[in-house]
Amino acid sequence: MTLDGADQTPAMPSSSIWSRARSIVRLWGELEERPCPLCGSAERWPVVRYERFFLPIEVAMCRGCGFVYAARMFDAAGAERFYQRTYADLMYDRRPDVTKEMIDSSAHHGRFHLDRINEIVPKFSGVLDVGAGFGHFLAECRAQGAQVYGSEPGDDRLLYAQKDLGLGEAVTVEPFETGRPPPFAPDLVTMFHTLEHLLDPLVVLRRAHQLMTPDGWLVVEVPDLMGPWASHGVAFIYIGHCTYFTEASLTQTLAKAGFVVRHVTRAAEPGIYPANLRVFAQKGEPGPIAPPPDIDAVRAHVKAHLHAWSFENGYPAWTLKLVKAVLGV
Numbered sequence: 001m002t003l004d005g006a007d008q009t010p011a012m013p014s015s016s017i018w019s020r021a022r023s024i025v026r027l028w029g030e031l032e033e034r035p036c037p038l039c040g041s042a043e044r045w046p047v048v049r050y051e052r053f054f055l056p057i058e059v060a061m062c063r064g065c066g067f068v069y070a071a072r073m074f075d076a077a078g079a080e081r082f083y084q085r086t087y088a089d090l091m092y093d094r095r096p097d098v099t100k101e102m103i104d105s106s107a108h109h110g111r112f113h114l115d116r117i118n119e120i121v122p123k124f125s126g127v128l129d130v131g132a133g134f135g136h137f138l139a140e141c142r143a144q145g146a147q148v149y150g151s152e153p154g155d156d157r158l159l160y161a162q163k164d165l166g167l168g169e170a171v172t173v174e175p176f177e178t179g180r181p182p183p184f185a186p187d188l189v190t191m192f193h194t195l196e197h198l199l200d201p202l203v204v205l206r207r208a209h210q211l212m213t214p215d216g217w218l219v220v221e222v223p224d225l226m227g228p229w230a231s232h233g234v235a236f237i238y239i240g241h242c243t244y245f246t247e248a249s250l251t252q253t254l255a256k257a258g259f260v261v262r263h264v265t266r267a268a269e270p271g272i273y274p275a276n277l278r279v280f281a282q283k284g285e286p287g288p289i290a291p292p293p294d295i296d297a298v299r300a301h302v303k304a305h306l307h308a309w310s311f312e313n314g315y316p317a318w319t320l321k322l323v324k325a326v327l328g329v
């Protein structure tokens, strides 16, 4: 696709009302149909058509394997344009600037993640964090004596991790899938709310499998589609989320990449996302895997949690946010 002059200028919050409206409308045309990222089937049952900004991403359940995913999405180039140009406008109330609140929250989560991992994996020597954010988790691991390495696509976050936390070249902007491997074989690989943002979670999981030590641990956190996310309402269905895992479908996805799940925990601690699902996996042959929830159960759960008509967190609330985002107020 060729880019016109307006496209080459990042649409920061100072862009005009016209360019913001146009970039949002254009997103509609950039969504493309895609088959199930897990089994390749194009047959699906619809669950929710529109995400919170009214983009028709068609969250659906695969008829082949039961995986729930966004069946209309950007391709990789479209996703990059979205995050570089439109994301900041849409998320007008979460500006991309680094705030003290964001740093404090990240530091809290970094410590929290390490504490939860230490409960199950008390010893490790090399940590790879995919989607390292501000780098607090890696800094905590480094303080515990481990070698660390991470990838992070967000400029602000990467810079903070490299400079403020002194992680330097231990964090890279290179995509984990295609970038240079860490200079050590990790015995702990972590992905905190990373997997659901990827078009193809299998590519990343297989790469992790390839790089890890034979008895290393993989810790994955994702939002749980069948968890208690009612406080999020419509916000849960979101263009940034390409897949919607359940415990069964995450286990199934990990099995396809060569992992067996050893522990499953859910967070109910203050400050942690209520529908958080955390699994600890190792390389190995999985036994029988529970089938994913059926389409009726998924539709009923989503309907009960979506609060579609709520003025607090349903589509009416997001209509107002969208109008404000376009107007820049």
Ligand SMILES: [Zn+2]
Binding pocket: 036, 037, 038, 039, 040, 041, 062, 063, 064, 065, 066, 067
């Ligand atoms: Zn499938």
